Amino acid sequence: MSTEILQVTEDKVKRKTGSPKDGTTAQRRWRLLARALTRSPELYPEGEDEISVRRFTSFDLLRPLILENVADAESSWYEYSTVIDNELFDVQIRKINKNFTANELIGFNNTGNVCVWPSEECLGYYLLKNRNICRNKVVLELGGGMSCLAGVLVAKYCNPSGVTLTDGNVTSVDNVRCIVARNSMADFVRCGVVQWARAANALRQAGNNGNRIQSWDAEAVDESRQTDGLYDVILSADCLFFDEARLDLVETIYGWLADDGVALVMAPRRGPTFQRFAEAALKRGFLARQNEHYDAKVWSRHLELLKHNQEYCPDLHFPILLELTKQTKTPPG
Template identity: 25%
Template sequence: METNSNSASSKPSASSLRWKILRRAVLPRAKNPEDGSQLGLKLISRKAAKGFNLIPCQRLQHDHESRDARFCYTLPIQGCPKLVLTQRMDNNADLNDFEICNRHNIDNTGLVCQWPSEDVLAYFCLSHADMFRSKRVIELGSGYGLAGLTIATATEALEVVISDGNPQVVDYILHNINTNTEAFGETRVKSMQLHWNQKEVSNLLHAFDVIVASDCTFFKEFHKDLARITELLLKKAGASEAIFLSPKRGNSLDKFLVEIEENGLLFSVTEIYDTNIWKCHQRFMNGDESWPGYEKDHCYPLLIRITR
């Protein structure tokens, strides 16, 4: 999910940016029959060749006729169960995907791929497991749910709700929850379709100790709704907070934080918040070929902590 800051003067609409992203999912891709294994790795929506790859994963055997593939994630904590996630192959988007996006007024980025900031968020949550223990947690715009599932597996949270506004994505979340249910211990885990402009949230009103989200501030048209739902979901009592990991991307993040303030919330932004994540960032900045075209503004997620 990258944009070109040089085109800022042309002020493309959020919808045109969204369609540009989705276009990559439906363009035909060249097939090399002599290298089926490598082809599969290139086509998988996780885009494993580009990312921080802080949580090791490997593709499991799958039916090449299927539109989906399964990946096994090894959480870097001794004795922690592995997670198996089913994800869409990024050469299998169809017109129905676009129609659903238009009908629900949502973007399709959670279905197109698992974005690098989700990997960073999952790793950050593992490194700060204590903040989730015995807490009610919700992940917003979760995509395939790696961060939420990681919290459910490794932090002894009381409850984890993994949500997205796209009903197709929520189907994948539910499938991934059911696949990994034995890893959650006593933690209650459920999926939920939650649109950020949803008016009726009485059953969720001020119900969560912790909100987590990654790469959710890209589209400016969703800023007001995202800030609003954050305020509505955060508990009023106790040390509740929202943890967002998002690249700066021009003035997009700054504009979102204005909306956060207008909803009566406080925030802090931290650039260096984990030694290993920062080392990865520096390596990419120095030209690591595993992520060509890496740019700090568009790729490196800042840590935003939002409180009352």
């Protein structure tokens, strides 16, 4: 898929990332983000992170087509479409035409706001081919970025009983609200800002007090959806980029997932980050199932790219599906 046209002032990025010689994981990832945004070679010495995540952009599962008649100075609209079993699926997605500042990108795990990542594409496509997963279910997407693409596709085509789309950034959520309205889904899709640290802290406090969290944080998200905080299906695409958010994301999923629900986490391995998240989920009490062969077309495309695309790196680009369910408590006796 095409990238959004985003820029960051290089001196601001350099102040955040430090010298190119800095070696911590967080600094290297911020430099990776800086490169994707500025395409600045001096931020990346030759040989370091040779394969940028943005050199490979799509598995060609959903095709974007710009809608010329609805473009304006602030945004562009694209139609993302695919054909599955001779049936056409399409949604309209808004991309903001804005030069984002470093401060707007820094502060959350905000890399999902840069572009639509392959993990979102693969998760959305997988759910379209397995629409029974979300049928008549209450669905939550966490960290959906500027488009919440997977959740939008679920809302339009998978017949859920309710959908809530969230991100940790206000600009992203405002953009998703526009997308929801454009696709005529505002009557049953909720959108809100959810920061995992705040959500996880509230869940931990509720657990320590022997209570179940009863509603959203009024300051963080639209509280018109009053529930026990439980969802049948929780979706998350490419949200494992920063290690410091790992435990908060695990806790948020655990606290808001119904006992018989399933969380679908889609992300590439990126060194040890995926495995560490899976291990943290196991420690929290999840059953975790990793699946690389979740879709025949995605796997075929993966094998084709391995042979013919030198810019394709499976560790950075091939999304693994992690299915999380809660361990069933054995009744006494």
